[in-house]
Amino acid sequence: MRAAKLYPKDRVVLREVGFRDGLQLVKQPPPTAQKKEWLNAEHAAGVRHFEVGSFLPVARFPQFADVREMIDAVSALKDGFSSALALNERGAADALATGVDEIMFVVSATEAHSQANTRRSRAEAVEMAARINRRRLETGDTAPVFSTAISMSFGCTLSGTVKPAEVLRLAEALAAAGSDMIALADTVGFAGPRQVAQMAREMRGVIGEIPVSMHFHDTRGLAIANCAAALDNGVRILDGSLGGLGGCPFAPGATGNVAFEDMAFLCQTMGFDTGIDIGMLADARTILERVLPDEPLHGALAVWYRHLLERI
Amino acid sequence: MRAAKLYPKDRVVLREVGFRDGLQLVKQPPPTAQKKEWLNAEHAAGVRHFEVGSFLPVARFPQFADVREMIDAVSALKDGFSSALALNERGAADALATGVDEIMFVVSATEAHSQANTRRSRAEAVEMAARINRRRLETGDTAPVFSTAISMSFGCTLSGTVKPAEVLRLAEALAAAGSDMIALADTVGFAGPRQVAQMAREMRGVIGEIPVSMHFHDTRGLAIANCAAALDNGVRILDGSLGGLGGCPFAPGATGNVAFEDMAFLCQTMGFDTGIDIGMLADARTILERVLPDEPLHGALAVWYRHLLERI
Numbered sequence: 001m002r003a004a005k006l007y008p009k010d011r012v013v014l015r016e017v018g019f020r021d022g023l024q025l026v027k028q029p030p031p032t033a034q035k036k037e038w039l040n041a042e043h044a045a046g047v048r049h050f051e052v053g054s055f056l057p058v059a060r061f062p063q064f065a066d067v068r069e070m071i072d073a074v075s076a077l078k079d080g081f082s083s084a085l086a087l088n089e090r091g092a093a094d095a096l097a098t099g100v101d102e103i104m105f106v107v108s109a110t111e112a113h114s115q116a117n118t119r120r121s122r123a124e125a126v127e128m129a130a131r132i133n134r135r136r137l138e139t140g141d142t143a144p145v146f147s148t149a150i151s152m153s154f155g156c157t158l159s160g161t162v163k164p165a166e167v168l169r170l171a172e173a174l175a176a177a178g179s180d181m182i183a184l185a186d187t188v189g190f191a192g193p194r195q196v197a198q199m200a201r202e203m204r205g206v207i208g209e210i211p212v213s214m215h216f217h218d219t220r221g222l223a224i225a226n227c228a229a230a231l232d233n234g235v236r237i238l239d240g241s242l243g244g245l246g247g248c249p250f251a252p253g254a255t256g257n258v259a260f261e262d263m264a265f266l267c268q269t270m271g272f273d274t275g276i277d278i279g280m281l282a283d284a285r286t287i288l289e290r291v292l293p294d295e296p297l298h299g300a301l302a303v304w305y306r307h308l309l310e311r312i
Numbered sequence: 313m314r315a316a317k318l319y320p321k322d323r324v325v326l327r328e329v330g331f332r333d334g335l336q337l338v339k340q341p342p343p344t345a346q347k348k349e350w351l352n353a354e355h356a357a358g359v360r361h362f363e364v365g366s367f368l369p370v371a372r373f374p375q376f377a378d379v380r381e382m383i384d385a386v387s388a389l390k391d392g393f394s395s396a397l398a399l400n401e402r403g404a405a406d407a408l409a410t411g412v413d414e415i416m417f418v419v420s421a422t423e424a425h426s427q428a429n430t431r432r433s434r435a436e437a438v439e440m441a442a443r444i445n446r447r448r449l450e451t452g453d454t455a456p457v458f459s460t461a462i463s464m465s466f467g468c469t470l471s472g473t474v475k476p477a478e479v480l481r482l483a484e485a486l487a488a489a490g491s492d493m494i495a496l497a498d499t500v501g502f503a504g505p506r507q508v509a510q511m512a513r514e515m516r517g518v519i520g521e522i523p524v525s526m527h528f529h530d531t532r533g534l535a536i537a538n539c540a541a542a543l544d545n546g547v548r549i550l551d552g553s554l555g556g557l558g559g560c561p562f563a564p565g566a567t568g569n570v571a572f573e574d575m576a577f578l579c580q581t582m583g584f585d586t587g588i589d590i591g592m593l594a595d596a597r598t599i600l601e602r603v604l605p606d607e608p609l610h611g612a613l614a615v616w617y618r619h620l621l622e623r624i
Contacts, residue, residue, distance in 0.1 A: 220577055221574030225505075225539070228541065253615050254615045254616045259533065262532070266533075269507065269534065301532045304532050307566060
C-alpha cells in the first residue's frame with residue numbers, strides 16, 4: 001500500500017490544503033497558471049503534500065474545474081503527492097481516472113450533520129466508503145491511497161458537543177471499510193488542546209497502526225495549540241493552508257485553516273524535521289497576496305520574517 | 313504576604329497587561345477617561361489583575377503619566393488588583409508611595425541585554441531587587457507584593473539562544489532577593505511549547521512554592537500554544553492584552569502580546585475557571601477599536617463571537 005510512502009511513520013507530514021479548503025469559499029479563484037506558481041513556490045520551500053481540489057460539478061464549483069491539471073502539476077514535482085476530495089462514488093470514479101496519489105472521502109461525525117450535508121446517514125456513508133475502497137483496489141498496482149476524514153470531529157455546527165466515543169466508533173468503522181489513513185477535522189474551530197490530546201491517544205487504541213491526521217481551523221484562536229497537542233500525542237500528519245487562507249463558512253471574516261507557515265515553525269521549535277524552509281515559505285505567501293488581493297491572510301510568522309529581511 | 317491573595321494556588325490568574333505593555337509603543341495613547349472605560353469593561357467581564365503602567369519619567373513616557381490615577385481606578389473596583397513596573401529604585405520609591413498592589417521589577421536573562429538595556433549587570437540588577445524588596449518591607453502591613461520578571465527568558469534579541477540554566481540561576485537569585493512571584497517573559501516571541509513545558513517544570517524545582525507567571529508574545533504565532541504548554545505544566549499565572557494590543561518593538565506590524573480573549577477561551581476549553589465571561593470580553597474589545605483606531609488588533613475569538621451575535 002502506498003500509505004507508507006505518503007505517510008512514513010518516522011516523519012511529520014504537513015499537508016497543504018489551501019488549494020482545496022482555502023479556495024472553497026473564494027469568490028474569484030485564481031487562474032490555473034497562478035495556482036501553479038503558488039504550488040511550485042511551496043514545493044521549492046520543501047512542501048510535498050498538496051490537496052489540490054475536489055471532484056465536484058464544475059458548474060457549482062468552478063474553483064476546482066482544474067483539479068486534473070493540478071494533480072498532473074503535482075505529479076511533475078519531485079516527490080510531490082497529490083490528494084483530492086471525492087464526496088461520492090461519482091467523484092471517486094472521476095478521481096480514479098486520474099493519477100491522483102490520494103483520494104479523500106468525508107463522513108460527518110454527527111447524524112444531524114451527515115443528513116443535512118449529504119442526505120445520507122453515517123452508516124450509509126461508511127458503506128459508501130467501503131464501496132469506493134473496493135473500486136479503487138480494483139485499479140491494482142496504481143491504486144491511490146484511500147483516506148477518510150471525519151468532519152466535525154471536535155464539535156458540530158448543528159449538534160454542538162460531539163461525543164468522542166462516537167468519533168472513535170466511526171473511525172473504527174472507516175478503518176474496517178478500508179481506510180489507509182483517517183483524518184479528524186475540526187471544521188469550524190471547536191477543539192481545545194486537552195480534547196485533542198485525549199482524542200489522539202484514544203484513536204491509537206481504536207485504529208492501531210493506521211496513520212491519523214488532524215485538520216484544525218483557527219476560528220477561535222486555538223489551532224496552533226491544537227497542533228502542538230496533536231504532535232505531543234503521536235499525531236504525525238497535520239493540515240494547514242499558507243497564510244491561513246480559507247475563512248470560515250459560518251462566520252465571515254473569521255480565521256480559517258491554521259496558517260501553514262506558523263505550523264511549520266511550530267514543528268521546528270518542537271524538534272520535528274519537516275524538510276520545510278520557513279523563509280521560502282514566507283516568500284511563497286507573497287504570491288497569495290498578489291493573486292488573491294481581496295482575501296484576508298492570517299498567521300504571525302510571515303510578518304515577522306518579512307521584517308527580518310528588511311533589516312538585513 | 314499578599315501574594316497568596318493576588319495569586320491563589322488553586323486558580324488560573326490572567327493578568328491584563330495591555331495598559332502597560334500594550335500601550336508601550338502606542339504613539340497616541342488614549343486619555344485617562346478612555347483607559348478607565350476600557351478598564352471597567354474588562355473588570356465587568358471578570359478580569360481582576362491589571363498591569364496599569366510603569367513608573368518612568370513622564371516626559372519620555374507620557375502614556376504612563378496617569379499611572380497613579382489608574383492604580384486608584386483599579387483600587388476602586390471590587391477585587392481589583394493593580395500592578396505597575398518599577399525599573400529602578402526611583403521608580404520603586406514612587407510606586408511605594410501609591411496604593412499599588414504589586415510592584416514588578418525587571419531583569420534581563422542575558423548579560424548582553426542587561427547591559428544594553430539598563431547599563432547594569434544581571435548581578436547588579438539582582439542586588440537592586442534585594443534593595444527594593446527591603447524598602448517595600450519597611451512599609452509594613454501595607455507593603456505591596458514584590459514580583460520580578462526575567463525578560464528574554466526564552467530567547468534574546470541580542471544573544472539569540474538563552475540557556476535555561478542561566479534563567480533558572482537568575483530565578484533562584486531573585487527568589488533569594490525576596491521576590492513573591494517570578495515572571496518569565498518571552499519578550500519577542502522566541503519560545504516554543506516544548507521549551508516552555510521544560511522551563512515550567514524546572515522552575516518548580518528551583519523556586520519551590522513561589523508562584524511563576526509567564527508572558528508570551530505572538531510574534532511568531534506560537535503564543536497560544538505556549539500558554540497551553542505552561543498551563544499543562546503547572547503555571548497558573550499568564551499575561552495577555554485585549555485584542556493582542558501592543559505589537560513588537562523589533563518588527564513593526566508584527567503581532568504583540570497574546571490576545572487576552574483567546575487565552576481566556578483556551579483556559580475555558582482546558583477546564584480552568586477564570587471567572588471571565590468571554591462574550592463580555594469580546595464586547596470590551598470594541599472599546600479598544602474605538603479609542604485606538606490606528607492600532608492593529610489581533611486574536612481570532614472576538615471576530616467569531618461578533619458573528620455569532622449577528623446571527624441571533
